Amino acid sequence: MREHSMQRREFLKALTAAGVLALPGCATPGGSASKGKVVVVGGGFGGATAAKYLRMWSNGAIEVTLVEPDAQFVSCPLSNLVLGGSQTIASLTSSMAGLAGRHGVRIVRDTAVAVDPDKRSVRLQSGIDLSYDRLVLSPGVDLLYDLVPGLESAAARQQVLHAWKAGPQTVALRRQLEEMPDGGTFALAIPLAPFRCPPGPYERACQVAWYFKRAKPKSKVLIFDANPDVVSKAGLFKKAWVDEYKGIVEYRPNHVLTGVDASTRTLKFEIQGNERADVLNVIPPNRAGEIARAAGVVTANNRWCEVNFLTFESIKVKGVHILGDAIQVAPAMPKSASMANNHAKVAAAAIAAMLAGREANPAPAILNTCYSFITDKEVVHVASVHQYSNEKKTFEPVAGAGGLSPAMSALEGEYAWSWAKNIWADTLA
Amino acid sequence: MNIVLSTEETVRFPPTLRVAALAAAFSHAALLSAQAPDPDLARNLASSCAICHGTHGVSQGVVPSLAGTPKADLVAKLQEYKAGKRAGTIMPQLAKGYTDAQLELMAGWFAEQKK
Numbered sequence: 001m002r003e004h005s006m007q008r009r010e011f012l013k014a015l016t017a018a019g020v021l022a023l024p025g026c027a028t029p030g031g032s033a034s035k036g037k038v039v040v041v042g043g044g045f046g047g048a049t050a051a052k053y054l055r056m057w058s059n060g061a062i063e064v065t066l067v068e069p070d071a072q073f074v075s076c077p078l079s080n081l082v083l084g085g086s087q088t089i090a091s092l093t094s095s096m097a098g099l100a101g102r103h104g105v106r107i108v109r110d111t112a113v114a115v116d117p118d119k120r121s122v123r124l125q126s127g128i129d130l131s132y133d134r135l136v137l138s139p140g141v142d143l144l145y146d147l148v149p150g151l152e153s154a155a156a157r158q159q160v161l162h163a164w165k166a167g168p169q170t171v172a173l174r175r176q177l178e179e180m181p182d183g184g185t186f187a188l189a190i191p192l193a194p195f196r197c198p199p200g201p202y203e204r205a206c207q208v209a210w211y212f213k214r215a216k217p218k219s220k221v222l223i224f225d226a227n228p229d230v231v232s233k234a235g236l237f238k239k240a241w242v243d244e245y246k247g248i249v250e251y252r253p254n255h256v257l258t259g260v261d262a263s264t265r266t267l268k269f270e271i272q273g274n275e276r277a278d279v280l281n282v283i284p285p286n287r288a289g290e291i292a293r294a295a296g297v298v299t300a301n302n303r304w305c306e307v308n309f310l311t312f313e314s315i316k317v318k319g320v321h322i323l324g325d326a327i328q329v330a331p332a333m334p335k336s337a338s339m340a341n342n343h344a345k346v347a348a349a350a351i352a353a354m355l356a357g358r359e360a361n362p363a364p365a366i367l368n369t370c371y372s373f374i375t376d377k378e379v380v381h382v383a384s385v386h387q388y389s390n391e392k393k394t395f396e397p398v399a400g401a402g403g404l405s406p407a408m409s410a411l412e413g414e415y416a417w418s419w420a421k422n423i424w425a426d427t428l429a
Numbered sequence: 430m431n432i433v434l435s436t437e438e439t440v441r442f443p444p445t446l447r448v449a450a451l452a453a454a455f456s457h458a459a460l461l462s463a464q465a466p467d468p469d470l471a472r473n474l475a476s477s478c479a480i481c482h483g484t485h486g487v488s489q490g491v492v493p494s495l496a497g498t499p500k501a502d503l504v505a506k507l508q509e510y511k512a513g514k515r516a517g518t519i520m521p522q523l524a525k526g527y528t529d530a531q532l533e534l535m536a537g538w539f540a541e542q543k544k
Contacts, residue, residue: 053476057469057472338480341479341480342477342480345473345476345477346473349467349469349472349473349476353467353469359467360467361467361469361470361473362467363467363470364473364474365474365477365526365527365531366477367477367478367523367526369480369481369519369523381518381519383519383522383523384522384526385523385525385526385527386526387526398525398526398527400525401522401523401524401525401526401527402522402523402525402526403522405518409518411518412518414491415481415491415492415518415519417490417491418481418488418489418490418491418492419480419481419490419492420490421489421490422479422480422481422482422483422484422488422489422490422492423479423480423481425483425484425489426479426480426483426484429484
């Protein structure tokens, strides 16, 4: 039966090529052409990929509008290298022009502020309303500053940076590290999981230590982790802190941050008391981006969005799909760029099928690949495969598959850059 | 599970005949039940690989392109990875996560993509 369906597609392609049918929106007896309007909110790894693949997989029949305030795409993956000083933010910045030019995505430089799921309409900050048949929210994370007393004011937040969204904050934190005298201390506060990019904070500690080792060898990196242990790639990171960064990195688990004094550069912990440092980097607890809450799709723990994993449609609000870091993840599924890219493709395929009057793919399988830089060139990975379980209605990691690097290597450093070039192009070009 | 065979068969027709043959197949397909597996399953599964091997299997980096590689070659490599008989960093770990049928589908899809 599958062969026949393939031939039907071939048939449509052949007719289109012959000029018999004019896409978009051709009505066919089988109802096989997708058509409709999709609005995608958020042009990161999830949203931009969804926008591109919706256009590609509908042969341009689905009208796609991408709402994104930033003109350029700045990659969070690899941005810890900017803190280490081996890369610049410019080397991680890409144009979004290919989405419009090559794929016909309409890009609106704006911010979505409200959703009316009954009218199927999304309101932008400028006051414009966009109507949709399907809405895709890929809003990333917001940082819960109300859980970090002492960082209420804008001034305090300019002193104590998060750098958890690549861009100006990354550059500003690098400047603070450059200005810190040798013999100083960099203190990194990590929130309780789940948060965006589970290995990210530990990679950051490595990159700052890499910089100190060369430029400021008397300096220290103190990691204050709210979690009981390193959340991702624990063995590999701990080995690096002993082998590569002995005497520089100190790891302290079970440190739950209860407040910050920006003026004295002091971190306050629930049990352990106060710690002063020269450069503070506080990553507040994360939750789904604000538009998810405004749309009423935040259903888990007041932070994350539960979805139907066959479509990534909200379990609560019909017609609204959520991708990437904002979702309540399936078991052992990290909040990573690779996962967001994979979410986007499951959602794009499902939306294209549903807009063509077909069922969503009942058997998706997706994968994760995540590289972390220990030095400027030596890298470790974690990988996993997640198959949809019809019985459990979620993705499950495949037992016996996936895993970690045995050790850091320069070869994996080359693969990491290859991954970056490919995922950036897959998302944007 | 032989999507690839079926499309290979269709491309052997001259273009005009191909349209006619496909038209016949289409009218048949329209009568088939909605329980058919997703016709885009191979494409959907293979799309995951793009993060390292590029969109449509055309790589922008040192990791090899897969587009246009003969299906038999790809299946053989994937099976070696899966069986632990081929060294690698990530692929031995990922190949173990897929069924043989899924690996066949993905390999067949990449074989059909333009280099």
